[in-house]
Amino acid sequence: MSIPHLPPEIETLTPSWAGETSGLAHLVSTGLDTSHGQILYLQDVCVSFDGFRALNHLSLEIGVGELRCVIGPNGAGKTTMMDVITGKTRPDSGDVFFGETIDLTRHREAQIARMGIGRKFQKPTVFEAMSVADNLALALSGDKGVWASLRYRLSGVQHDRIDELLQITRLAEFSHRLAGLLSHGQKQWLEIGMLLAQDPKLLLLDEPVAGMTDAETEKTAELLCSLKGRHSLMVVEHDMAFVGSIAERVTVLAEGAVLAEGSLAQVQADERVIEVYLGR
Numbered sequence: 001m002s003i004p005h006l007p008p009e010i011e012t013l014t015p016s017w018a019g020e021t022s023g024l025a026h027l028v029s030t031g032l033d034t035s036h037g038q039i040l041y042l043q044d045v046c047v048s049f050d051g052f053r054a055l056n057h058l059s060l061e062i063g064v065g066e067l068r069c070v071i072g073p074n075g076a077g078k079t080t081m082m083d084v085i086t087g088k089t090r091p092d093s094g095d096v097f098f099g100e101t102i103d104l105t106r107h108r109e110a111q112i113a114r115m116g117i118g119r120k121f122q123k124p125t126v127f128e129a130m131s132v133a134d135n136l137a138l139a140l141s142g143d144k145g146v147w148a149s150l151r152y153r154l155s156g157v158q159h160d161r162i163d164e165l166l167q168i169t170r171l172a173e174f175s176h177r178l179a180g181l182l183s184h185g186q187k188q189w190l191e192i193g194m195l196l197a198q199d200p201k202l203l204l205l206d207e208p209v210a211g212m213t214d215a216e217t218e219k220t221a222e223l224l225c226s227l228k229g230r231h232s233l234m235v236v237e238h239d240m241a242f243v244g245s246i247a248e249r250v251t252v253l254a255e256g257a258v259l260a261e262g263s264l265a266q267v268q269a270d271e272r273v274i275e276v277y278l279g280r
């Protein structure tokens, strides 16, 4: 598949995964070492904004292939934590490692994306004037820039990968539909597919089911569960029913640190967790 007709308005579109900050790049050889079983390791991470501690000695580990849910009340530091992992925010102190050896505090956002950490923001950003398949083709075609990607001919392997991504994202029957005509949920799945096109080792998802119908939420749960093992995932979500349907292990953040960790039932029964949620 080539990408024949790019609409003129595309030049003005800058989705979250495009450009300098997150990169369309194929993964470079990063030397990622997960031989100890951890994909992500945060130790004693502190971030302050004008004297306010948004992260307060945060320590957290994610295992290879794990799907971890992170919950916590507003202002707990969930977004700041993802900003630190993706290089958007530099911690004041503490360690942030991707695998055993890659110190993420020494890399910039674009490099981190290229090394295999994908981030999905809450609002879907896809090229609305392009078809679903062409959005995926563009994501797959590397960091050539949009115009170069247009002239780029996809290989047979890349065609197969697009078909696979269409299956994974439940969008096969909509492959020729303009992305702008998809439902909110379908746009979210397409963006997840575009991130998967870059084969991330770790995928960070911020409230992936916000604004979805119940049916879409259920399909998203299936989709994310199907990615476990092949990718490691960190899902920040407020919808507890959804968390219960996907999570084996849940981390509760409060006041910039881990308050509790365990199954959803375990953390929901924890008095300290009940207290921060109910504000007693």
Ligand SMILES: Nc1ncnc2c1ncn2[C@@H]1O[C@H](COP(=O)(O)OP(=O)(O)OP(=O)(O)O)[C@@H](O)[C@H]1O
Pocket (backbone or CB within 6 Å): 049, 050, 052, 053, 054, 072, 073, 074, 075, 076, 077, 078, 079, 080, 081
């Ligand atoms: N750039 C910033 N400047 C000043 N304060 C900030 C900044 N970013 C975050 N904060 C503060 O740090 C704290 C943690 O914010 P953060 O957005 O990480 O929390 P959160 O858990 O993601 O919350 P929510 O669930 O509401 O998205 C909040 O008190 C917030 O006001």
